[in-house]
Amino acid sequence: MLPTLETPRLRLRQVTAADFKGIQQFATDDDVTTFLVWDTHQSLNETEAFLNELLKKYEHGSLIWGIMVKENDRLVGIIEFSEYRRDEKIAEMSCVIAKSYWKNDYASEATQALIRYGFSELKLERIQASYFSENISSERVLQKAGLFYEGTQRRGKFVKGRYHDVKLYAILRSDLGY
Numbered sequence: 001m002l003p004t005l006e007t008p009r010l011r012l013r014q015v016t017a018a019d020f021k022g023i024q025q026f027a028t029d030d031d032v033t034t035f036l037v038w039d040t041h042q043s044l045n046e047t048e049a050f051l052n053e054l055l056k057k058y059e060h061g062s063l064i065w066g067i068m069v070k071e072n073d074r075l076v077g078i079i080e081f082s083e084y085r086r087d088e089k090i091a092e093m094s095c096v097i098a099k100s101y102w103k104n105d106y107a108s109e110a111t112q113a114l115i116r117y118g119f120s121e122l123k124l125e126r127i128q129a130s131y132f133s134e135n136i137s138s139e140r141v142l143q144k145a146g147l148f149y150e151g152t153q154r155r156g157k158f159v160k161g162r163y164h165d166v167k168l169y170a171i172l173r174s175d176l177g178y
Contacts, residue, residue, distance in 0.1 A: 001015060002058075002064075002065060003121070003124075005065065005115065005117055007109045007110070007112070007113045009069065009070055009071065009108075009109060010067055010068060010069060010106060010109055010110055011068040011070055012065035012066070012067055012068070012079065012112070012113055012114070013065060013068060014058065014064075014065065014066070015051070015055065015064060015066040015075075016066075017055065018161050019051065019066055019075045019156045019169070020047065020051055022066070022074060022075025022132075023047055023050065023051055023075065023078070023149055024044070024047045024096070025098045025100070026077060026098040026099070027040070027041040027046075027050060028040060028042075028047065029098070030130050032096060032099050033135065034135075035131065035132045035135040036096065037157070038050075039160070054078075062080070063081040063084055063091075064078060064080040065080065065110075065114070067079055067095075067097065067106060067110050069101070076098050076100075076101040076106060077095060077097035077098055077101070077106065077107070077110070077114075078095070078096055079093065079095040079107075079110045079111065079114055080093065080094055080095075080096070081093050081114070081118065084122075088125075089122075089123060089124050089125040090124065090125060090126045090128070091118055091122070091124055091127050092120075092127075092128050092129060092130065093111065093114055093128075093129050094129065095107050095141070102137070105144070107137075107141045108141050108144040108145050111129075111138065111141055111144075111145040112145050112146070114127075115127055115146070115176075119173050119176060119178045120178065123175065125172065125173050126170055126172055126173070127147075128147075128153050128168060128169065128170035129142055129147060129167045129169050129170070130153075130156075130161055130166050130169070130172075131166065132157070132159075132164040132165070132166060132167075133152060133164070133166065133167050134164070134165075137175075139167065139169075142169040143169075146171055146175070146176070147169035147170055147171045148169060148170060148171060149167065149168075149169055150168045150169060150170050151167075151168055152165050152166065152168070153165065153166045153167075153168070
C-alpha cells in the first residue's frame with residue numbers, strides 16, 4: 001500500500017476502482033492525451049482496461065498516485081514514478097491532469113510532493129522527467145518544481161505515427177541539500 005502524500009491543496013493516494021469517472025475525464029480528452037504516449041480512450045471499455053492495468057501494477061510495487069483536490073475530493077489526475085530503478089536510486093516521473101483543472105498549479109504541487117517523497121523516503125539520488133518538446137506546459141511544471149534542463153533528444157520518440165523531440169529535466173538529491 002502506498003503512503004498518502006499531503007500538500008496544502010492536494011492529497012496523493014493510491015488509485016482505486018472508484019476512480020473510474022475521474023480517469024475517464026482526462027483519458028477521453030484529446031487535448032489531454034495529445035502529448036501522452038497512449039491514445040485517447042474511445043470507449044468505457046478502454047478506460048476500464050486502463051484502470052484495471054493501473055490496479056494490477058500495484059501488485060508489482062508500482063508507485064502511482066491519484067491526485068485528489070482536497071476542496072472537493074475529486075480525482076483530477078495521476079502522478080507516478082513511471083520508471084523506478086531501485087538499485088540505482090533513480091526514478092522518472094510523469095503526471096497527467098484533467099483539462100478542467102489546468103492552470104491551477106496542481107501538477108507543480110503534486111510534482112513537488114513526489115520529489116520530497118522520492119528524496120526523503122525512497123532515498124533517491126536522481127529524479128528525472130521527459131516530455132515532448134512541444135509540450136510547453138510540462139516544461140513550466142518541471143521548472144516550477146525545481147528541475148533543471150539537461151538536454152533534448154532530437155527525434156527521440158516515435159509516438160502516434162511521428163517522431164518527437166524529447167526534452168529531459170532532472171533534479172539531484174544534492175540540489176535540495178538532502
